[in-house]
Amino acid sequence: MNKMKKSMAVLLTGAMVCGLAACGNQDKKEEKTADGKEKLTIGYTFPSTNNEFWGINSLDCAKQAADALGFELLADDCNYDQAEQVSDVESMISSGIDALVLAPQDASVCAGITAACKEADIPVVIIDRWCGDDLKAGEDYICFIGPNDEQAGYDIAMSLIDAGCKQIVGVGGVQGTSVGEDRKKGLDKALEENPDVELLQFEYAGDTWDDGDAAFRNLYQAHPDMDGVWCFNDSLALASVNVLKEEGKLADVKVGGMDLLSPSIESMKGKELWFSTGGHYMQAGFAAVIAYDAANGVKYDGEEKIQLNLLSVDQTKVADFEEQYVNTDETFDWASVSKAKNPDAEYNFELTLK
Numbered sequence: 001m002n003k004m005k006k007s008m009a010v011l012l013t014g015a016m017v018c019g020l021a022a023c024g025n026q027d028k029k030e031e032k033t034a035d036g037k038e039k040l041t042i043g044y045t046f047p048s049t050n051n052e053f054w055g056i057n058s059l060d061c062a063k064q065a066a067d068a069l070g071f072e073l074l075a076d077d078c079n080y081d082q083a084e085q086v087s088d089v090e091s092m093i094s095s096g097i098d099a100l101v102l103a104p105q106d107a108s109v110c111a112g113i114t115a116a117c118k119e120a121d122i123p124v125v126i127i128d129r130w131c132g133d134d135l136k137a138g139e140d141y142i143c144f145i146g147p148n149d150e151q152a153g154y155d156i157a158m159s160l161i162d163a164g165c166k167q168i169v170g171v172g173g174v175q176g177t178s179v180g181e182d183r184k185k186g187l188d189k190a191l192e193e194n195p196d197v198e199l200l201q202f203e204y205a206g207d208t209w210d211d212g213d214a215a216f217r218n219l220y221q222a223h224p225d226m227d228g229v230w231c232f233n234d235s236l237a238l239a240s241v242n243v244l245k246e247e248g249k250l251a252d253v254k255v256g257g258m259d260l261l262s263p264s265i266e267s268m269k270g271k272e273l274w275f276s277t278g279g280h281y282m283q284a285g286f287a288a289v290i291a292y293d294a295a296n297g298v299k300y301d302g303e304e305k306i307q308l309n310l311l312s313v314d315q316t317k318v319a320d321f322e323e324q325y326v327n328t329d330e331t332f333d334w335a336s337v338s339k340a341k342n343p344d345a346e347y348n349f350e351l352t353l354k
Contacts, residue, residue, distance in 0.1 A: 040295050041072040042288055043092040045085055045113075046103035049077045051235075052261045053281055054103070061285030061332070062101065068334040069292050069341065071098075082109050089113050093120050099291035100124045101284060102141075106177060107132045114140045123294035125287040128280070130178035137304035142294055145287050145349070147280035148307040149179050153186025155312050156256040157230055159275035161194050163254050163314075165228030169219045170202035171212055171240060173232035180204065180232060183258070187230055200226055205236060212239030220247065231257040234264040234276055241272050260313060265326065268318040279311040279325070279351045282332065286349045289338050296340040302347040311353045324354055 044062050049055035059075060066073040074092055078085035082105050092100065093116060100117055102124055104110050110131035117124045124141040137143050160168060170187055173180030184202070191199055200223045205215035212235055220226070220243060229244075231237035237257025244250040250272060257264065260278030267273035286306075294300060313321045335341045337348060 039070065039072055040098040040292065041074055041096065042066070042291050042295065043089070043097040043100040044073060044075040044103075044284065044288065045088050045092070045100070046075070046077050046284070047085075047105050048080050050079075052263075053259050057261075057281035058103070058284040061282050062288050064331050065285040065288040065292070065334040068331075069289065069338055071288075071292055071295075073288070078105055080105060082106060085109050086112055090116065093117065093122060097122060098295040101287040101291050102126045103128045103284065104131065105129075110135055111140075123291060125291045125294075127283045127287045128179070132178075138300075142290060142300050143302060143304050143306060145283045145290075145306040146308065147179075147278075147283070148309050149182035150186040150189070151307075152258050152277050152310055153183030153230075154190050155186070155277050155310070156183075156258060156275060157187045157190035159256045159312065159314055160228035160230060160254050161190060161197055163228075163274065165254055166197050167200055167223070167226050168197060168228040168230055169200050169216075169223055169226050170230045171215050171219065171232060171236045172202060172204040173207050173236075175204040183232055205232070207233055207235060209235045209239045212236030213243065216240040216243050220244075220249075224249075227253055229253060229255040231255060233257055234259040234261045234273075234278075237273055237276070238263055238267060241267060245272070258310075260311065260321070262326075265313075265318060265322060268313065268315050269322075271315060273315075275312070275314040277310045277312045280308050282349070282351065283308060285332065285334055286337075286347075289334055290347065293338055293340045298339045306347075306349060308349060308351060311351050313353070317353065321353060 046054050062073055074097055076088045078088055085105050086109055100122055102113060114124050114135060126141050126144045128146045172184055191197060201219055203215045203219060205211040229240045231240060234257040237255050240255050244253050254274035256275035258277050260276045264273055264276045337345050339345050
């Protein structure tokens with residue numbers, strides 16, 4: 001995996017390059033592959049470039065797949081705006097994309113986007129946020145790839161419980177979203193299995209640092225004797241760590257989150273954040289492989305709903321994770337799982353930590 005320690009300058013440059021690609025895509029049909037065939041273009045629409053998970057890690061995986069398979073990537077973020085995402089995809093369709101990877105801002109955009117793509121005979125792979133049961137894999141879209149959110153929520157909770165936490169508070173994501181509700185289900189499951197552990201209070205907060213800061217300050221004021229903090233993601237977790245540092249209580253409280261962002265890795269190395277789970281930024285590359293195969297006429301024969309079991313990393317395992325996934329120039333062998341490149345390939349997207 002390419003190094004995640006990239007500057008914001010790289011992030012902003014990537015965003016500008018993607019924007020320029022959108023402007024210049026009318027010329028894409030003139031480009032050829034090494035064997036003289038027209039180069040395919042795959043669209044990738046996602047929530048935002050202004051965070052590491054989407055703007056660096058996920059986008060980088062999609063770019064790696066494009067480089068490995070030889071297609072053009074037309075990527076654009078929607079700035080967390082549903083209407084903008086629908087408009088962006090309309091522009092991509094008009095420009096002549098051959099397939100689409102859709103990371104929806106929320107489920108509300110999925111029906112309209114998949115219908116428009118279906119009418120234009122453009123295959124769609126949906127990632128990260130579940131589109132709901134009204135749309136059907138194999139009819140409205142190819143498949144869904146996303147994290148096993150319930151398992152992730154469970155793993156966050158069990159990391160705290162196994163470390164000895166008995167009095168836990170929860171800082172949740174966006175209420176009503178599939179990712180927010182499923183991770184909460186995982187927390188609930190862990191608590192049911194461990195009746196000696198008490199959930200003092202749970203508050204749906206959102207998914208940004210500011211959301212976490214505001215929510216956790218309220219929770220800490222109400223429950224200063226807590227010894228564990230379950231968080232929906234790393235932004236909320238790092239905000240909670242910051243408040244605990246201000247209060248001089250970090251040594252007494254363990255905090256767990258999700259996404260394995262580079263600040264989280266540094267925080268774990270510094271013996272501050274206790275736990276994070278992630279690696280699902282690779283879903284963008286996995287989806288691009290499937291979209292590429294579909295655009296090449298390969299009939300999809302994999303699972304309709306691929307749920308990735310993620311990498312679980314705490315302070316005792318962070319060095320191993322960094323060695324395998326951060327401090328290396330190796331990338332995933334994207335071409336090896338493409339059926340268009342290797343007819344005998346299997347869609348095996350297992351994430352492992354040695």
